[in-house]
Amino acid sequence: MRCLSRVEIQKYIDNEVDPTVYGEMSEHIRNCSGCSALHKEAIRDKELITGFLSLAEEQVKNEAIPAFKIPAEKRFAVSYKWTLSLLAAASLAGLVIFIRIDRKPHESAIPEAEIIKMEYLDGNDLNKLWHDKSQILIIEDEKGNVIQTTVTY
Amino acid sequence: MSQTAVNSVIHSNTKSKPLLFMSFDEVYKKHYYELRRFGRQLNLTVERSEDLTQEAFLRYFLELQKDVVFDNPRAWLYKVLLNLFRADYDSKHIEYCDADTLACYNNRCDDPDEADSGVEKKRIVNEMINSLPKRDKEILLLYHNGFSYAEMADILGINPNSVGKTLVRAIEKLKNKIKTQYHEMFEQG
Numbered sequence: 001m002r003c004l005s006r007v008e009i010q011k012y013i014d015n016e017v018d019p020t021v022y023g024e025m026s027e028h029i030r031n032c033s034g035c036s037a038l039h040k041e042a043i044r045d046k047e048l049i050t051g052f053l054s055l056a057e058e059q060v061k062n063e064a065i066p067a068f069k070i071p072a073e074k075r076f077a078v079s080y081k082w083t084l085s086l087l088a089a090a091s092l093a094g095l096v097i098f099i100r101i102d103r104k105p106h107e108s109a110i111p112e113a114e115i116i117k118m119e120y121l122d123g124n125d126l127n128k129l130w131h132d133k134s135q136i137l138i139i140e141d142e143k144g145n146v147i148q149t150t151v152t153y
Numbered sequence: 154m155s156q157t158a159v160n161s162v163i164h165s166n167t168k169s170k171p172l173l174f175m176s177f178d179e180v181y182k183k184h185y186y187e188l189r190r191f192g193r194q195l196n197l198t199v200e201r202s203e204d205l206t207q208e209a210f211l212r213y214f215l216e217l218q219k220d221v222v223f224d225n226p227r228a229w230l231y232k233v234l235l236n237l238f239r240a241d242y243d244s245k246h247i248e249y250c251d252a253d254t255l256a257c258y259n260n261r262c263d264d265p266d267e268a269d270s271g272v273e274k275k276r277i278v279n280e281m282i283n284s285l286p287k288r289d290k291e292i293l294l295l296y297h298n299g300f301s302y303a304e305m306a307d308i309l310g311i312n313p314n315s316v317g318k319t320l321v322r323a324i325e326k327l328k329n330k331i332k333t334q335y336h337e338m339f340e341q342g
Contacts, residue, residue, distance in 0.1 A: 007317040010324075016302045016317070045324050052331060053297040056278035057190065065185045066203070068177075068210055 001028045004035050009042045180226045194294050209233040232308040289323035
C-alpha cells in the first residue's frame with residue numbers, strides 16, 4: 001500500500017474510511033514510520049483543537065429549557081393557509097351557483113333570423129327561406145317616391 | 154456518498170416512519186441546549202442565540218405539520234440555525250457577543266478568579282475562531298460537535314468528497330494560530 005496523505009490519515013482517525021480498507025491502512029500505519037508520525041501528529045492536532053474549542057463551551061447549570069412557543073403571526077400563518085383555501089373554494093362554488101341561477105331556459109321567442117339560420121343549417125335553401133319568411137315593407141309618399149324600406153320577418 | 158444519498162440521510166420526505174421516531178417535544182428537549190451552544194460558538198449573543206434556536210425549532214415544527222418525516226433532525230436543525238446565522242450575517246443584523254456580554258455571561262461562575270480566567274480564555278478562543286475564514290470556522294465547529302463528514306457536507310452545502318480536505322486545512326490554520334500566538338497559555342491550561 002502506498003503512503004497515506006494527511007487527509008486520508010484524518011479520515012482514518014475519524015472512522016470515515018471504508019471498513020474494507022481500514023485494516024489495510026492500520027497495518028500500513030504500524031509499519032511505515034512516515035505515516036505513523038503523520039498519524040500521531042493528526043491525533044495530537046485533533047486533541048489540541050478539541051481541547052481548544054472546549055474552552056469556549058458554556059456550562060449549563062440546572063437551567064430549565066424554555067417552553068416552545070409558536071409566535072402569533074406564525075399561528076395565524078398556519079390557519080391562514082386553510083382559511084384562504086376554504087374562502088377560495090366557497091367563492092368558486094358561489095360563482096358557479098350564481099352563473100347557473102342566472103341562466104334562463106329558452107322559453108322566450110327565438111328571433112326569426114335564428115330560426116332561418118337553424119333551418120338553413122338543417123339543409124334548407126337559404127334564398128327560399130328568405131323569400132318565404134321575410135317581407136319587404138316599402139313606404140312611399142303620395143307621388144310614389146320611396147321614403148323608407150324595411151325588411152321584416 | 155452522493156449528494157442525493159446525503160440528503161436522504163438528513164431529510165426524508167417519505168411517509169414511512171423511521172425506526173426511532175421522536176416526537177417534537179423529545180427532539181426539543183434533547184437538542185435545545187446544544188443548538189443554543191452552537192449559536193454561542195458562532196459568536197452570537199445569548200439572546201440572539203436563543204432567538205435563532207427557537208426559530209430553528211419553529212421551522213422544524215412547521216415542517217412536521219406538513220407531515221415531513223426527519224431521519225436526522227439534529228443535523229437538520231444545525232443546518233437551519235447555520236442558515237439563519239448566515240442570513241443575519243449577510244443582512245448585517247448580526248449581534249455579536251462583545252467582551253462585556255461574555256463577562257456578564259461568565260459571572261454565573263462562583264469563583265471570581267476562575268470566572269476571569271474563563272472569560273479570558275473564551276475571549277481568546279472566540280477571537281481566534283472568528284479570525285478564520287467563515288467556511289473553516291463552520292466546519293471546525295461542526296466537527297467539534299461530532300458530526301460525520303456526510304452530515305457536515307449536507308449542513309454546509311459542500312461536496313462530501315471535499316470535507317476531509319477542507320477540515321484538514323481548517324485544522325492546520327487553527328493549529329498554526331494557536332501555536333504562534335497562544336501556545337504558552339494553553340500549554341499551562
